[in-house]
Structures are given as structure tokens and as C-alpha cells.
Amino acid sequence: MANNMTFLETSVGKKVLMAATGFIIFGFVVVHILGNLQLFLGPEALNQYAAFLQASGPIKWTVRIVLAASVLAHIVSAVMVTLQNWRARPQKYAVKRYQETTYAARTMWLGGPIIGLFVVYHLLHFTTGHCHPVKAGFIPDSNGVINVYNNVIFGFQDTVASGVYIFTMVLIGLHLYHGLWSMMQSVGLNHPKYNHWRKAFAVLFALLIATAGISLPVSVLLGLVTPV
């Protein structure tokens, strides 16, 4: 039964690609949220950090390209794997009960695309300002730079915008709760001695990222951080 399917034509190969690209995106999300937590350190810290990011041109573009490629590969393989799975059981059970799977695992296919839409919204919101509810956030100062600190706060003062972020952070938490564990399984990272750490790692990072992400809009809504 030799056949000439390539590595990525197999679902096992696609899952490896999803795991690898998922890990890259995850790495970015961790750094990105850590960076944004500098909101709590005041305008100086966050604005300097933002300026530093913008200044490093080639690095910035390398990161952008690697991320865009990863997101694209992650989405394409996710869609293909999901469609394969939907085709695999044309006739459903009249009664089906689950014992092990989680809500997070069963909603990966739905949470993923919502997170993808959020990323588009997020870029239009804070990067380009097209979806900025409060115009004041996107008015450049006398030097032509946007005060990122104020931009973020004005952005989150809108309850709808904040609501979108809080909701998506919960989804990202769910996606990572299953994904970070699934990822290790997909690339064959397992060892009887360390297996219990895999779920712990997933839970820890899912919680950390969701909590950190939610803390930003919530703090602004509660008036704990105010524009300068």
C-alpha cells in the first residue's frame, strides 16, 4: 500500500504544522501581552516600549512576516483538518455521550475563526485606528506620534470594544487550554514521567494569558488607569 501522499497531505503532518505554527503564535501572544502589561507601569514605560518596537524596522518586519505566515498556515491546516473530520462521519449517532473530551476541545474549530476575526478587528482598532471608538486616542501630538498609552485607554473606555476583548481573551484561554496540551501530543512530546506536567503547563498558560488580557480592558473600565 505504498502511496505518494506528502507529509502535509496526511492529517498527522497537518497537525504537526498546526502545532508548530500554534506554538509560534503562542510565543508571540505571551511576549505581546507581557509588553502590553506595561500599561500598569505608566505612560513613560508603555510609550517607550512602543517607540522601541516601531524603531526596530527589519526586526519588526521579520516578526510580522513570520507571524502572518504562521497564522495563515495554522488557519489553512486547521480548516483542512476540520473538514476532513466532518466528512469522516456522514451519519451521526442518535445518542452519543462523551467521557473525556472538554468543551475547549470540541470548540477549537469555532474558537479559532473567532480569534482570527478578532485579530483583524484588533489591528483595525489599535494599529490603524479604523475601528477606534474614541477619536482622541488617534490624534498625533505635535511631533506626529500617537500617544500609545492614551490610545489604549481611550480604546478600552468603550464598553463594546472592551467587551469584545474580554470575550476573545476567554476564547484564547479555552483555545490554549486544549491547544497547548494537544500541541505536545501532536509532535510526540510525551514521557510517562512528565506527562502530568503537560496539562498543568496548558492550564497555567491559558489562565495567565486570559487573565492578563482581561486585566487591561477591565482596569480601564474601572478607571484604575486614566489617560494623561
Add this chain to the structure above:
Amino acid sequence: MNFTLKVWRQKPGEKGKIVTYDAKEISSDASFLEMLDIVNERLVIEGEEAIAFDHDCREGICGMCGCVVNGYAHGHQEGTTLCQLHMRAFEDGSVIYVEPWRSRAFPVLKDLVVDRSAFDAIITAGGYISIRTGSAPDGNAIAVSKETADAAMDVAECIGCGACVAACPNASAMLFTSAKISQLALLPQGQPERMTRAQRMVRAMEVAGFGACTNHGECEAACPKEIKLDNIARLNREFIGASVKKQA
């Protein structure tokens, strides 16, 4: 004991449906298959066609039996094939749904009987070792540690019933394939063909129309032989290794 059965009936080449039957005065010591036998005897007397279901050893070792009972592959009891599940495990007077394994790769032949040739295709692709036949080799010629032998035996317990596919939300055959790849990958006899085996068995699995593994863990929970998810990680490792080394 009395039960109301909701059984999937399907004639070859036709669409199927759930049909309701009464199972009356069943001994609590009857196995699930014996209960179906009793119902079938009555059906035959009444001039109806008996419910078709697969079975052979009826002692939990051959892998022939299996239905999804009340939403659980082989019923709700852990580590048990359908033939070893007894009616005392059910509540008297309850409604019991009995359906065939559902997978594109396992088409229904009749009622509760599905065609599991797709599993044979996976085995044919590489689930063996090539050796000269002839006189039996000396039992201790190749040393295998106790730990390795135990680990290989644990996966060799797989009876190929298909419950993993039936239970998986994606109808994936990864637990089965990983068990068959693992039992040989663990042993010295399996080494010469290790790379080609992973390559070929995974591809045979893909061609058969099974879904992909998204690590739900339902297969492990349903497996009557309690084969572990760790084997799926091993399959992934074997397949990645074989692909990197480019042996097909």
C-alpha cells in the same frame, strides 16, 4: 429484567432507521449479545428478520463484537467489550439505544454490522514484520527487557474492534494505528521496517477516510483493552522521524 430497545435497522443498500423493540424477561446474567439473541428468537418466531450484529468469541478477545450502546462504544462499562457487558449493568425498565459504529471508513453492511476492511488495509500496509518462516526461532535468541516486553504487550492487547473510531468525535483511527505501530516499534524484531511501517500505515489510514486526531481522548476512554493515548504521541514521533529521514 425488561428493556425498551431502540435499534438501528438497515438493509444492504437502503437507508436505515431506529426501530423500537421490547426485550422482556431478560436474566440479569445475560450478556448484551445474549439479550439480543433472545430478542432475535422472538423476532424470528414472529416472522420478522433478526437483528444482524457481529460477534465471535464472546469472551472479549476476538474484536468482532461492538455497538454504540446509549452513546458509548461497547456500552458504558470501562474496559469491557460488548460481549462481556451484562444486563445487570443496566437499569431495569430503561431505554437502550443500539447503533452501529459510525464512520465513513466503516460502511454499514446490515443493521449493526459494519465493514472494517479499512483496518485490514492499515495492517496490510505495514503492520507486520518480514521474517523467514520455517522452524520457530529460539525463544531467548533476542533479549527483550521486562519493561519493553510489558509495554509492547500492553499495546498488543488491541483486538482491532474499532471502538476507538466509533467513540472519536472525528471518527479517527489513530488509537488503533498507533497501537499497531507501537507494538512493533517497541520490539527489536520491529526495527528493520520501523520507518517504512510508520510511513505506510499512516498513509493507508488517511486513504481509508478516517478523521484526524484532535486529542479528545474519547478513544482511550472507550477502548475495551484500555490502550493509552501515549501511543498516539508515539505514532506522531515515529511518523515525524520517518519523514525527516525520508524513507518511504
